[in-house]
Amino acid sequence: MAAARTTRRNGRRDALLQAAAEVFFEQGYAATSIDAIIERAGGSKRNIYNEFGNKEGLFSAIVRESADKLLSPLVIEEIEGHDLRATLTAFGRHSMDAYMSPTLIGIYRIAVTEANRFPDLVKSFYEQGPGRTAVRLAEVLEAARERGEIQADDCLRLAGHFVGMTRDNLHLQVVLGLRPPPSDEEAREAVASAVEIFLNGVRRSRK
Amino acid sequence: MAAARTTRRNGRRDALLQAAAEVFFEQGYAATSIDAIIERAGGSKRNIYNEFGNKEGLFSAIVRESADKLLSPLVIEEIEGHDLRATLTAFGRHSMDAYMSPTLIGIYRIAVTEANRFPDLVKSFYEQGPGRTAVRLAEVLEAARERGEIQADDCLRLAGHFVGMTRDNLHLQVVLGLRPPPSDEEAREAVASAVEIFLNGVRRSRK
DNA sequence: GGCCTCCGGTAATAGGCGTTACCATTGACG
DNA sequence: CGTCAATGGTAACGCCTATTACCGGAGGCC
Missing domain, CATH: 1.10.357.10 (Tetracycline Repressor, domain 2)
Known part of the structure; x- marks a missing residue:
């Protein structure tokens, strides 16, 4: 079943949101780089772009x-x-x-x-x-x-x-x-x- | 006398502060570029760096x-x-x-x-x-x-x-x-x- | 008027950024 | 076990930025 893949994906999604929130809240939107988020969350930028499309999408998801x-x-x-x-x-x-x-x-x-x-x-x-x-x-x-x-x-x-x-x-x-x-x-x-x-x-x- | 030079300089200083304030307040600190300020104020970047040292100095002067x-x-x-x-x-x-x-x-x-x-x-x-x-x-x-x-x-x-x-x-x-x-x-x-x-x-x- | 200092414009430098192309890997499925 | 789609890492691209090197010119001073 594809469930395993899905839950792992959700876990990663949450980890990304968590890490991104920390950096955004610390540095502000414009001063936050995708690299800085990845440094804290692990993995690679491709994760973010697959999941949220771009920087704005990531930020919107956090706030919502x-x-x-x-x-x-x-x-x-x-x-x-x-x-x-x-x-x-x-x-x-x-x-x-x-x-x-x-x-x-x-x-x-x-x-x-x-x-x-x-x-x-x-x-x-x-x-x-x-x-x-x-x-x-x-x-x-x-x-x-x-x-x-x-x-x-x-x-x-x-x-x-x-x-x-x-x-x-x-x-x-x-x-x-x-x-x-x-x-x-x-x-x-x-x-x-x-x-x-x-x-x-x-x-x-x-x- | 150097007074003429000084008053012209103060006028330019005020114009820079004014223009910079507008852009900073509109866009935020990180998203504001020196170029954008100059575009509004006229002159060249050298003005800013001579007068305020760097971006932080300019911003501090505005707030103060x-x-x-x-x-x-x-x-x-x-x-x-x-x-x-x-x-x-x-x-x-x-x-x-x-x-x-x-x-x-x-x-x-x-x-x-x-x-x-x-x-x-x-x-x-x-x-x-x-x-x-x-x-x-x-x-x-x-x-x-x-x-x-x-x-x-x-x-x-x-x-x-x-x-x-x-x-x-x-x-x-x-x-x-x-x-x-x-x-x-x-x-x-x-x-x-x-x-x-x-x-x-x-x-x-x-x- | 000639010198000299300071000022301001241009263009270069060096780095950082968001985003994407490309490829290796993985794990589901027949 | 072989196929295939999805995933994630690496490295590149193109753009933009703060800052500075360089140089021409304007204006005070003697």
Whole structure:
């Protein structure tokens, strides 16, 4: 059967993706050479060109597959049902973990510079990630608004404020390589503080 | 006198910086060729190598000089003296204008990808820009805390929350090229909304 | 005006890049 | 066991890049 050949091929495919991701995230797209990837993955360039067609194809595959892997739990997971504070806290923690993961930091770094080269890729990355997160959170807030727990004009804007508050300067510093990702403890504190301010800020008593 | 020669030289220097900035911000560091810069600026490569030594020197000069130009008003300007709402609003508007300016967006894009190549440059960029902004805002908040207007544990963290809230997903979308910088009207609304939530959130009455 | 220094344009150098042509090898299949 | 298609390694190609060697000319200085 051809199955053996196929699984070996998939293993090699994964190894290539893994190695390529490392180099791309370290060096950026333009500064990464196919040779450098092969040096890390073993084998020969022919592997890459057989599997992904060219450099752009390889990079697209990386972004698509790692974004899928990292972002889908954020959407699927059901974090409603508790009170708003618990929901926001869980939400904040999940999105913080996702955004600070080395893979997403790497993708973010390249997405930012190569937005011109890969506009579609970047667009779908945003919509599956931060965009969808904000929309999802806006729905939660909308429900709370209907229950009379909070006061709000524009729930989507509010959602943006919340995720912005959790991102903070932390994300910026990590992305710029000025500090390592936060520990669990730091993440917990940052989210708790943001939740507190946010809840107070949008409480029904508001002006 | 050698003055004529010197001013002509400075004019050329500025033209080079200007053209180089455009290309760097459009294409990224690695993908930008010296030839492309010269094509836009006129003259010959020798100009660049005489003036800046090499590609890295040119890029460093761009970042240093435009960061100076854009960020210093944010620090020097005295926006205290009014009540906290007015101060926060002015602060939010100024920082939003700065962060959304094409130049700073361009620098940000490259800083993110080339953090490995220019660690010192990136560090000083952060410290002169977002870092100093947060520290400055923290002082303002600290004063308000001492006056009993707000309740707070960690004013620096609070300051981070505020700037994060104004950055929102807006900054992300602009940086990814998914939308143009906000109009004055949009900026005004976003800042007003953030100020409102923030003020409510940290008000003395807080729990 | 003559000298001399500095500046800027041209073209060369040396290396690196993505991509592909070519060939040896391998492993499935009858 | 022989055939054949797919696979993967090597080396080459053509292009592009940062950097510099060289040289002609312009402008300050005496």
